[in-house]
Amino acid sequence: MQKALMLLLVSALLACSSQTVAAEDSDVIVTVDSTNLRFNPSEVTVTEGQAVRFMWAGQALPHNAVADDGLFDSGEPARDVDYRFVFEPGTAGTHTFVCEPHASAGMVGTVIVEAAPVEVVEEETEVVASEDTPAISLVSSILVTAFAAVFVARYVDDEQAE
Incomplete structure (x- = not known):
């Protein structure tokens, strides 16, 4: 059960973290x-x-x-x-x-x-995104991770019972 909780904790932390890579031209x-x-x-x-x-x-x-x-x-x-x-x-x-x-x-x-290349600016279609989108993504990631942890915990408990 401790392994499952540790897996849940690590998975939740990974789901919440994000990495950004800045692209820069070389000096x-x-x-x-x-x-x-x-x-x-x-x-x-x-x-x-x-x-x-x-x-x-x-x-x-x-x-x-x-x-x-x-x-x-x-x-x-x-x-x-x-x-x-x-x-x-x-x-x-x-x-x-x-x-x-x-x-x-x-x-x-x-x-x-x-001279820097001229960028052609095309008219963009406005996409309305809910402010809750990041929260929904976070919550769904945590729920999937929780279900996986419960599944792993049951699997480990079943093997220990045998």
Whole structure:
């Protein structure tokens, strides 16, 4: 009987829990090649809504990434940087950026931002859903689990009686 109650409890908890998975586009990573004073890669292509992460750590020389058009700026040059910039809708185009201390040495990069695909909005038919729908789903899940637990308990009791 204890097994049946434990099964009921676990099943009820599983029925009540929900998992959501967030879908995200991957960030494009730009690092530093300190040996040659270059960004790696020096040119990246993203779509509006995507992010570029400028990341480096333990560099001998401090670096930053600053867009020529002022769109993004990782801040003061530093040896350790983890800067993320999301290219919002309306930022499509070519954006050149530099490492300020090393621009004269050719430490320059380019982010090409492509326009996000245009979404066709279709007229939606309004579906009226009862506010009780989640409760009904929960109650039905619990009832099914309870019946299963009772069935298992009787089955276990019958086997023990034999």
